Amino acid sequence: MTADRAGAARAAAEAVGAGVTTGLSAFPLTPLRDDRVDEHAYAGIVERLARAGIDSIGALGSTGSYAYLDGAERRRVAELTVRHAGGTPVIVGISALRTSHARALAHDAQAAGAAAVMLAPMSYQPLTADDVVGLYTDVATELSVPMVVYDNPGTTRFDFTPELYARLTELPAVASIKIPPPPPAAEAARDHIARLREAVPARVGLGVSGDPSAAAALLGGCDCWYSVLAGTLPGPALQIARSALAGDSGEAFAASDRLALLWDLFVRHGSLRVVAAVAELLGLAPGHCLPRPLLGLRGRDRAEVETVLTALSLVK
Amino acid sequence: MTADRAGAARAAAEAVGAGVTTGLSAFPLTPLRDDRVDEHAYAGIVERLARAGIDSIGALGSTGSYAYLDGAERRRVAELTVRHAGGTPVIVGISALRTSHARALAHDAQAAGAAAVMLAPMSYQPLTADDVVGLYTDVATELSVPMVVYDNPGTTRFDFTPELYARLTELPAVASIKIPPPPPAAEAARDHIARLREAVPARVGLGVSGDPSAAAALLGGCDCWYSVLAGTLPGPALQIARSALAGDSGEAFAASDRLALLWDLFVRHGSLRVVAAVAELLGLAPGHCLPRPLLGLRGRDRAEVETVLTALSLVK
Numbered sequence: 001m002t003a004d005r006a007g008a009a010r011a012a013a014e015a016v017g018a019g020v021t022t023g024l025s026a027f028p029l030t031p032l033r034d035d036r037v038d039e040h041a042y043a044g045i046v047e048r049l050a051r052a053g054i055d056s057i058g059a060l061g062s063t064g065s066y067a068y069l070d071g072a073e074r075r076r077v078a079e080l081t082v083r084h085a086g087g088t089p090v091i092v093g094i095s096a097l098r099t100s101h102a103r104a105l106a107h108d109a110q111a112a113g114a115a116a117v118m119l120a121p122m123s124y125q126p127l128t129a130d131d132v133v134g135l136y137t138d139v140a141t142e143l144s145v146p147m148v149v150y151d152n153p154g155t156t157r158f159d160f161t162p163e164l165y166a167r168l169t170e171l172p173a174v175a176s177i178k179i180p181p182p183p184p185a186a187e188a189a190r191d192h193i194a195r196l197r198e199a200v201p202a203r204v205g206l207g208v209s210g211d212p213s214a215a216a217a218l219l220g221g222c223d224c225w226y227s228v229l230a231g232t233l234p235g236p237a238l239q240i241a242r243s244a245l246a247g248d249s250g251e252a253f254a255a256s257d258r259l260a261l262l263w264d265l266f267v268r269h270g271s272l273r274v275v276a277a278v279a280e281l282l283g284l285a286p287g288h289c290l291p292r293p294l295l296g297l298r299g300r301d302r303a304e305v306e307t308v309l310t311a312l313s314l315v316k
Numbered sequence: 317m318t319a320d321r322a323g324a325a326r327a328a329a330e331a332v333g334a335g336v337t338t339g340l341s342a343f344p345l346t347p348l349r350d351d352r353v354d355e356h357a358y359a360g361i362v363e364r365l366a367r368a369g370i371d372s373i374g375a376l377g378s379t380g381s382y383a384y385l386d387g388a389e390r391r392r393v394a395e396l397t398v399r400h401a402g403g404t405p406v407i408v409g410i411s412a413l414r415t416s417h418a419r420a421l422a423h424d425a426q427a428a429g430a431a432a433v434m435l436a437p438m439s440y441q442p443l444t445a446d447d448v449v450g451l452y453t454d455v456a457t458e459l460s461v462p463m464v465v466y467d468n469p470g471t472t473r474f475d476f477t478p479e480l481y482a483r484l485t486e487l488p489a490v491a492s493i494k495i496p497p498p499p500p501a502a503e504a505a506r507d508h509i510a511r512l513r514e515a516v517p518a519r520v521g522l523g524v525s526g527d528p529s530a531a532a533a534l535l536g537g538c539d540c541w542y543s544v545l546a547g548t549l550p551g552p553a554l555q556i557a558r559s560a561l562a563g564d565s566g567e568a569f570a571a572s573d574r575l576a577l578l579w580d581l582f583v584r585h586g587s588l589r590v591v592a593a594v595a596e597l598l599g600l601a602p603g604h605c606l607p608r609p610l611l612g613l614r615g616r617d618r619a620e621v622e623t624v625l626t627a628l629s630l631v632k
Contacts, residue, residue, distance in 0.1 A: 035416045067440035068414040098384040099608035100351045122440070124383035124471050125588055125610055135609035155440050157473055272441055292415035293451035294441055 020089045020116045021148055021176035021205050022223045023055030024241040026230035027063040029276060030077055031285035035292070037073055039080060041285050045231075046084040048284070052234035057085050058118065060093035062155050063228045063272055067095070067122065068291035074105060078112035089115035091148060095122045095156075099138050106142040117143065118178065120150035121158040129164050136168050146175030148226075152209065153180060162199035169200045178226045181210025182217050186249065189213065190220035197221060211237075211271065212263040215256040218244035228271040229262075232279050233314060261308045273297050277305040282315070336405045336432045337464055337492035337521050338539045339371030340557040342546035343379040345592060346393055347601035351608070353389055355396060357601050361547075362400040364600070368550035373401055374434065376409035378471050379544045379588055383411070383438065384607035390421060394428035405431035407464060411438045411472075415454050422458040433459065434494065436466035437474045445480050452484050462491030464542075468525065469496060478515035485516045494542045497526025498533050502565065505529065506536035513537060527553075527587065528579040531572040534560035544587040545578075548595050549630060577624045589613050593621040598631070 028045045031038045049057055059081040060066035060074055069077065078092045092109035094117045096102040102119060109117050119139055121132045140147060149168055151160045168174055177200065182192040196206060207224030208217035214225045218241065230237035236259060244252035256263075265274045272290070277297045279285035290296050297305060309315045344361045347354045365373055375397040376382035376390055385393065394408045408425035410433045412418040418435060425433050435455055437448045456463060465484055467476045484490055493516065498508040512522060523540030524533035530541045534557065546553035552575060560568035572579075581590045588606070593613045595601035606612050613621060625631045 062441070070417075097607075101386075121609070124438070125378070125586065126470070127609060128611070131609040131611050134611060138608065154442070270441065291413075292454065293437075293443060293447040295444070295447050295450060 020056055020091060020146060021207060023225075023245065024230055024234075024237060025056040025058045025091060025207065025224055025226045026052075026054040026234055026237070027058040027061040027226060027228050028081075028231040029279055029285060029289065030060065030064040030066075030069065031276075031279065031289035032065075032291055033286045033289070037069070037077060038286055038289070039076070041289075042077065043080055043084045045279070045284055046081055047086070049231065049234055050084070050086040050088045052238065054088065054230055054234050054238065056089045056091055056115070057081060058091045058093070058226055058231070061118065061150075061226070062120075062152060063231055063275065064093065065272075065291050066093045067155070068294075071101070071104065071108070075108040075112065078109050078114060082113035091116040091118055093118050093120070093150070094139070095120040095150065097122050097124055099135050102135070102139050103142050106139055110143070110145055114145060116146045116148060116175065118148035118150045120152055120156050122156050123158050127158050129161070129167075132158065132164065133167050136171060136174070140171045140173040143173045147171075147173045148207070149174055149177045151177060151179055162196060165196065166199045169204045174204060176205035176207050176224060178207045178209050178224075179222070181208065181213035182220065184213045184216050186216050186219060186253075189216035193217065193221040211266065212256070215240050215244050215249075215252040219247070219249050219252060228266075228275055229259075232275040232282075232284065236312075236314070259312065261311060265305060265308060269297060269301065274305060277302055278309060278314075281306055281309060336372055336407060336462060337523060339541075339561065340546055340553060341372040341374045341407060341523065341540055341542045342368075342370040342550055342553070343374040343377040343542060343544050344397075344547040345595055345601060345605065346376065346380040346382075346385065347592075347595065347605035348381075348607055349602045349605070353385070353393060354602055354605070355392070357605075358393065359396055359400045361595070361600055362397050363402070365547065365550055366400070366402040366404045368554065370404065370546055370550050370554065372405045372407055372431070373397060374407045374409070374542055374547070377434065377466075377542070378436075378468060379547055379591065380409065381588075381607050382409045383471070384610075387417070387420065387424070391424040391428065394425050394430060398429035407432040407434055409434050409436070409466070410455070411436040411466065413438050413440055415451050418451070418455050419458050422455055426459070426461055430461060432462045432464060432491065434464035434466045436468055436472050438472050439474050443474050445477070445483075448474065448480065449483055452487060452490070456487045456489040459489045463487075463489045464523070465490055465493045467493060467495055478512060481512065482515045485520045490520060492521040492523050492540060494523045494525050494540075495538070497524065497529035498536065500529045500532050502532050502535060502569075505532035509533065509537040527582065528572070531556050531560050531565075531568040535563070535565050535568060544582075544591055545575075548591040548598075548600065552628075552630070575628065577627060581621060581624060585613060585617065590621060593618055594625060594630075597622055597625060
């Protein structure tokens with residue numbers, strides 16, 4: 001390949017990567033029934049997301065319980081997602097505690113048709129920055145699709161630094177970083193994102209996680225929202241995302257503020273347990289759909305989720 | 317079975333449990349070579365421990381990298397441990413993120429001949445106390461051998477409370493709790509352990525982890541030391557354990573204080589990376605024996621381990 005053609009190929013790959021990792025990415029649950037993936041329910045969830053018009057599907061994220069599933073289950077879920085996504089690009093989570101397992105998952109995800117993969121530095125023994133650079137470098141050798149660096153300290157217990165972002169984005173495969181929630185106030189979010197932007201090349205996108213901060217983050221310079229909410233309630237998430245990405249801060253913040261009761265539940269119980277209860281209440285998932293030992297919300301907590309859904313007119 | 321006979325059976329089971337989970341329990345590394353368990357090196361490590369005269373072997377603990385191995389590897393390591401332990405009781409780690417996986421590992425460990433199992437509340441999504449009670453209750457239904465509750469917040473990121481200890485020790489299977497390091501000073505350790513003793517039945521043992529605190533903990537009321545050090549350097553660990561369990565505080569603290577340089581390395585690098593370097597330097601494990609992404613100590617850090625081993629006359 002000549003230098004020009006290699007450059008063109010790289011530019012094309014980057015453009016594809018940017019397309020996959022911009023806009024609203026919806027993270028579906030992977031519901032279990034009697035300790036097995038409920039494939040029928042999962043297919044229904046994916047089809048519903050595709051119909052809603054989100055920009056990508058983030059399968060097997062933390063919300064998709066990837067950490068609890070074995071390799072065969074994850075391969076099957078990746079295949080089901082692509083099959084039922086109706087052409088919507090699918091980003092598949094390939095994280096594992098051991099590098100060789102993540103490499104195998106990268107292979108499976110690509111074979112299933114993933115448009116991109118996402119990799120978190122899942123940890124048991126605390127990881128050093130050098131361990132993490134080694135992990136991403138080793139896994140990148142498997143990839144012919146873009147990679148999202150998945151920074152989620154609440155579950156991985158690893159804290160990235162801007163310096164580490166800079167080291168990792170030297171890898172051509174890295175197309176986007178899924179960052180933890182910036183401060184929810186508009187100006188603080190913009191300043192925070194501007195500082196991160198200085199650490200990474202312009203070709204690399206920044207996507208926000210932490211749904212309550214999404215409006216501020218999209219208005220403040222993020223180009224993607226990796227959204228738990230959108231995986232189960234795509235409609236309200238699209239209202240926030242479309243307004244924010246169009247620069248309409250008034251409508252974006254209003255749409256986010258309308259969900260304040262839901263954000264409060266996310267803070268108190270963690271977003272996963274809340275959206276699992278929502279999916280069960282809406283009939284999208286069977287009862288007790290989380291992998292044990294995770295118990296779903298019960299009793300008063302579950303009743304409160306139902307009350308909030310009713311108050312927000314989110315129950316059909 | 318009559319009430320008397322049931323009582324006798326329970327007493328016998330408790331006596332067996334107490335025997336397995338008292339004294340010095342050595343936690344070996346599970347060395348990898350080219351991303352596969354080095355079975356020859358592992359067998360050698362286990363045989364060396366049995367010859368040294370430790371009281372039990374804690375296979376597939378955090379030091380044994382259980383979290384990084386798949387189910388087949390863990391089954392094989394459990395079998396190898398029992399085979400090469402020469403009759404020394406083997407406690408096998410069965411922790412997993414998903415309850416059903418831990419149950420399967422409990423089955424495999426018992427089939428391999430484990431004298432006891434140990435279970436940590438490994439987490440990805442943060443766990444509630446109710447989740448953890450459910451986990452231990454579900455796994456206990458698989459067991460015909462005693463269980464050690466493995467409290468290791470540095471890796472599981474779950475914090476037990478004395479109230480939770482009390483709930484879990486209502487399960488008859490629970491024979492011992494592996495507690496995090498108490499304060500290293502003698503009186504503070506004794507007070508800490510006395511408070512924990514009030515929370516749990518007398519039949520349940522308390523075993524200390526955190527090697528630098530072991531002397532104080534054994535003198536202060538713990539009946540077991542679940543030891544990283546002993547898995548690689550059983551001799552110095554036996555000196556501490558035998559003195560402390562005989563009530564000789566002067567010699568126990570002196571034996572522990574002689575290892576101050578090593579304890580300092582444990583604090584700075586984590587005990588796993590240090591004992592992996594020690595095992596490699598002593599020829600017990602191949603180079604780069606930790607599962608990637610964990611990188612072993614290199615360069616100056618590794619040279620320092622070698623210097624400390626020489627200073628302590630621990631190199632052959």
